[in-house]
Amino acid sequence: xxxxxxxxxxxxxxxxxxxxxxxxxxxxxxxxxxxxxxxxxxxxxxxxxxxxxxxxxxxxxxxxxxxxxxxxxxxxxxxxxxxxxxxxxxxxxxxxxxxxxxxxxxxxxxxxxxxxxxxxxxxxxxxxxxxxxxxxxxxxxxxxxxxxxxxxxxxxxxxxxxxxxxxxxxxxxxxxxxxxxxxxxxxxxxxxxxxxxxxxxxxxxxxxxxxxxxxxxxxxxxxxxxxxxxxxxxxxxxxxxxxxxxxxxxxxxxxxxxxxxxxxxxxxxxxxxxxxxxxxxxxxxxxxxxxxxxxxxxxxxxxxxxxxxxxxxxxxxxxxxxxxxxxxxxxxxxxxxxxxxxxxxxxxxxxxxxxxxxxxxxxxxxxxxxxxxxxxxxxxxxxxxxxxxxxxxxxxxxxxxxxxxxx
DNA sequence: AAACCGGGGCC
DNA sequence: GGCCCAGGTTT
Numbered sequence: 001x002x003x004x005x006x007x008x009x010x011x012x013x014x015x016x017x018x019x020x021x022x023x024x025x026x027x028x029x030x031x032x033x034x035x036x037x038x039x040x041x042x043x044x045x046x047x048x049x050x051x052x053x054x055x056x057x058x059x060x061x062x063x064x065x066x067x068x069x070x071x072x073x074x075x076x077x078x079x080x081x082x083x084x085x086x087x088x089x090x091x092x093x094x095x096x097x098x099x100x101x102x103x104x105x106x107x108x109x110x111x112x113x114x115x116x117x118x119x120x121x122x123x124x125x126x127x128x129x130x131x132x133x134x135x136x137x138x139x140x141x142x143x144x145x146x147x148x149x150x151x152x153x154x155x156x157x158x159x160x161x162x163x164x165x166x167x168x169x170x171x172x173x174x175x176x177x178x179x180x181x182x183x184x185x186x187x188x189x190x191x192x193x194x195x196x197x198x199x200x201x202x203x204x205x206x207x208x209x210x211x212x213x214x215x216x217x218x219x220x221x222x223x224x225x226x227x228x229x230x231x232x233x234x235x236x237x238x239x240x241x242x243x244x245x246x247x248x249x250x251x252x253x254x255x256x257x258x259x260x261x262x263x264x265x266x267x268x269x270x271x272x273x274x275x276x277x278x279x280x281x282x283x284x285x286x287x288x289x290x291x292x293x294x295x296x297x298x299x300x301x302x303x304x305x306x307x308x309x310x311x312x313x314x315x316x317x318x319x320x321x322x323x324x325x326x327x328x329x330x331x332x333x334x335x336x337x338x339x340x341x342x343x344x345x346x347x348x349x350x351x352x353x354x355x356x357x358x359x360x361x362x363x364x365x366x367x368x369x370x371x372x373x374x375x376x377x378x379x380x381x382x383x384x385x386x387x388x389x390x391x392x393x394x395x396x397x398x399x400x401x402x403x404x405x406x407x
Numbered sequence: 408a409a410a411c412c413g414g415g416g417c418c
Numbered sequence: 419g420g421c422c423c424a425g426g427t428t429t
Contacts, residue, residue, distance in 0.1 A: 086415095121413085124412070304413060345413085348411085386413075
């Protein structure tokens with residue numbers, strides 16, 4: 001055990017957190033059962049220390065943990081918003097290779113930024129990254145700001161991401177609260193209610209702040225204490241205190257003090273609101289080939305996925321024949337279309353089906369609206385396309401860049 | 408407070 | 419198919 005843990009009242013620790021409340025939370029249970037604020041803060045310090053030391057031994061070796069460059073940490077945090085670690089790893093490495101500095105991002109062509117983000121989804125994240133990079137150049141002389149409020153004011157950076165950058169890259173005692181931390185804290189303290197809305201959300205932020213401040217005060221924990229305690233909460237949530245009814249409490253460093261585990265009710269927390277129901281959507285998609293090129297359309301500024309190229313497509317009803325809308329929109333007679341396999345694609349709450357039709361025909365261009373392009377097989381690979389249309393593109397273009405013959 | 412973002416992985 | 423993920427922004 002580390003030298004710092006010895007003096008703390010470890011015999012009180014498991015009991016203390018069962019009824020703990022903290023001065024900053026303004027709760028009353030504490031005084032009712034006669035626990036002192038000093039005991040509460042001491043148990044908090046023990047918890048912070050156990051988590052930090054556990055992280056030192058059990059942290060995964062993730063690529064962005066090998067740097068303290070705020071820019072690199074920032075990119076990783078934004079990529080990790082709603083996106084899992086294993087998905088992010090190759091994207092982060094590629095991004096840092098191509099755009100290693102803030103200035104590189106600010107000055108890059110927007111289509112290059114989108115191409116680097118292709119497949120990660122939630123593409124406003126990429127657009128906001130570049131907007132923020134430009135702001136850092138203009139307002140902060142090209143240096144990533146250190147003030148948490150200045151970080152928070154950048155586009156695409158909310159309270160979580162600002163706290164993550166400030167603590168992980170700059171070792172400041174700023175709290176973080178994400179899905180992992182919500183799960184860890186609601187279980188540890190058996191906190192009921194919706195953790196995403198007040199009042200529980202506010203209490204969780206206060207608890208997260210109390211933990212990082214406890215680590216900050218514990219000088220014996222050594223360097224980068226704020227970075228380590230905050231990452232320990234997320235790491236524990238990702239690898240031990242996992243969703244569902246079977247977290248790995250046997251290897252949890254704070255299991256003895258966990259109230260949900262004491263009750264055997266780990267699966268009850270957090271109390272997340274019901275999911276939005278899943279709905280199906282249907283699209284008629286046309287692949288129009290002409291002299292080895294394929295017709296693409298650029299999503300316009302008013303549309304979702306603006307800046308991405310895609311095969312011309314229109315949303316239809318579940319049973320509308322796709323030839324009808326394709327012929328009307330593209331001026332190609334209905335009998336010129338041949339059927340291709342449907343393409344299924346999932347995105348958040350949508351189950352999307354693209355009904356694909358192929359035509360080898362050059363229509364008189366009545367597609368006046370928007371930006372169109374006859375793309376070669378090589379261009380298909382280099383343009384930014386959303387995931388569903390990238391799948392479609394891979395049907396046409398093999399791994400050697402050869403155009404594939406379709407009947 | 409709720410909807411949206413038209414991504415991906417896991418079971 | 420359901421659920422979750424190192425969320426932020428818009429309405």
